[in-house]
Amino acid sequence: MEINDIYNKLKKAFDDGIGEVKTDVPVSPFIFADRSKINAIALFLRDEESLQFDNLSCLSGVDYDKDNLAVVYHLVSYALKHSLVVKCLIPKSDPKIQTVSDVWAAADWHEREAFDLVGMTFEGHPDLRRILLPDDWEGHPLRKDFKVPEFYNGMKVPY
Amino acid sequence: MGILNKLDNSVEQFESGNIIITSMDKLLNWSRLSSMWQMFFGLACCAIEMMATSASHYDLDRFGIIPRPSPRHVDIILISGTVTLKMATRIKRLYDEMPGPKYILSMGSCSNCGGPYWEHGYHVLKGIDRVIPVDVYVPGCPPRPEALLEGLIKLQEKIRNQSLAKHTA
Numbered sequence: 001m002e003i004n005d006i007y008n009k010l011k012k013a014f015d016d017g018i019g020e021v022k023t024d025v026p027v028s029p030f031i032f033a034d035r036s037k038i039n040a041i042a043l044f045l046r047d048e049e050s051l052q053f054d055n056l057s058c059l060s061g062v063d064y065d066k067d068n069l070a071v072v073y074h075l076v077s078y079a080l081k082h083s084l085v086v087k088c089l090i091p092k093s094d095p096k097i098q099t100v101s102d103v104w105a106a107a108d109w110h111e112r113e114a115f116d117l118v119g120m121t122f123e124g125h126p127d128l129r130r131i132l133l134p135d136d137w138e139g140h141p142l143r144k145d146f147k148v149p150e151f152y153n154g155m156k157v158p159y
Numbered sequence: 160m161g162i163l164n165k166l167d168n169s170v171e172q173f174e175s176g177n178i179i180i181t182s183m184d185k186l187l188n189w190s191r192l193s194s195m196w197q198m199f200f201g202l203a204c205c206a207i208e209m210m211a212t213s214a215s216h217y218d219l220d221r222f223g224i225i226p227r228p229s230p231r232h233v234d235i236i237l238i239s240g241t242v243t244l245k246m247a248t249r250i251k252r253l254y255d256e257m258p259g260p261k262y263i264l265s266m267g268s269c270s271n272c273g274g275p276y277w278e279h280g281y282h283v284l285k286g287i288d289r290v291i292p293v294d295v296y297v298p299g300c301p302p303r304p305e306a307l308l309e310g311l312i313k314l315q316e317k318i319r320n321q322s323l324a325k326h327t328a
Contacts, residue, residue, distance in 0.1 A: 133282065134245045141281045148281045152244045159277045159285045 001050065001082050003029045009051070013044055030072075030085035038071075038088050039098040039124070045075060045084070046103055052079040056104035061114025063144050069095055069120050090120050099124040117142040184322050191234070192318040195262070195311070198233045198253065199226040203240025205267040205301040212304040222311060230256040235314065237307075238293075241269040241276065242284045254291045262318070264310055265293045268300045275300075 007021040010031065018041070019032030033041050045053040053075040064070035073086040090097050099122040101107040111122040112131040119140030122128055130137065136153075139146055149157055171180045197219075201209055213219045213226065227233050230253045242250065254261070265287050268274030273285035287293060294317060297310035 134248070146281070153248060155244060155247055155284060155289055157244065157281070157285075159273060 001080065003031070003084065006051065006082075006084055007031055009048070010041065010044070014041055017041060028074075028083070028085045030087050033086050033088050035071075035088040035090050035097040037098075038086075039100060039103065041086070042073070042100040042103040045086075050080075052077045053084060054078055056100070056106045056110070057083075059100075059107050059110035059114065061118030061120060061142070063118060063142060064089060067092055069118055071097055071114060071120065073100070095120040096123055098122070101125055116140070119143060184324070187323060188319050188321060191260070192315040194223040195235045195314070195318075196227045196233045197224050198230060198236040198257075199228040200236060200253070201239050202242065202246065203267075203269065205239035205269070208301045208304060208307065209237055209239045209266065212307050217304040217308065219308075219311075222308075222315070224311065230254075231258065233257055234260070235262040235264060237264045237266050238270040238287045239266045240301075241274065242287050242290075243282050244284055245282070247284045247287070247290050250287065251290050260321075262294045262314055263287070263291055264295045264297065264314055266297045266299075266307060266310070267302055268298065271296050271298065 003021060003023060007018070010018045010033075014034075014037060017034045017037035019034070021029065021031045023029040045051050055076045055078055056073060057076045058072075058074040060072045060074075062070040062072060069090040069092055071088045071090065073088075075084045075086065077083070088097055097120055099107065099111060101111055101122070102124070108126070109131060111125055112128060114120060115122060115125075115128055116130040116132050117140055129135070133141070138149065141148075151157060173179075201207075211217065213224075219225070224235075230236075234257075236250075236254065236257065238250065254263070265271050269276065269283070270287045273280060273283055276283035277285055284290065295310045295314045297306055299306050302310075
């Protein structure tokens, strides 16, 4: 199924939970979705007969622009051999988004990684801890405004 | 006789055989440098070269270097790869668990000075010598097995020239 057909289907089901669709981009075309409805949208994408996105191939955290973070979902349907990219913008002033780890189990560790490095909170995640950095690390290093600490546990960090 | 060649001119042998005279230092150093047991421990791509050096083609075993799975058993630790700050904490602990005398060989650019992560690697320790003392640095990214062997032979030289009487630690 093509992106515009998927978009119309989603728009019909979720109305203002779905933002615009971007097709004039050098990367895969994508659809914006509302961060507070993403769990229901994800469930719909997985279970709807004509969509069947059974595989979350990647979930990324992004420091998107001056005011927003983003989570990007790359979805693939093994059953119907089509794919989709969904983006959710998250204002930096309130970095929260619904989890999709109950829809695709693969999202569990991906969301932990996005939390660890970019710092958005996934509400409803069963075990939202840091996954790569040490537990006592301060800050989220893939934020553009992250400052490398002078010392970590007595070890000098800068060259 | 192999042992006499290794101990070279510091050995005196009596004609009737079976008795040799040498100094305690020479004998101990010879035995230590001939069985440098290595920590079973690899970090990044350098560890692949380390494994290649251990395997039959380069054969670290002929120097008496065999990997041991516990820090309590080992004499040397090869820091073979990128040391993240998280791993540095563990390495320090492993180093503290090793019985002395103990030696560190830093293998490759990352563990020497941070390597390609020197500027933007917020999570990388810029040289293992910021945490534990290093005896031999082997440059390269990663070093070839020949370079690692050279480093280990340098370490053997260092051990050969140490002395029980003059304690250095």
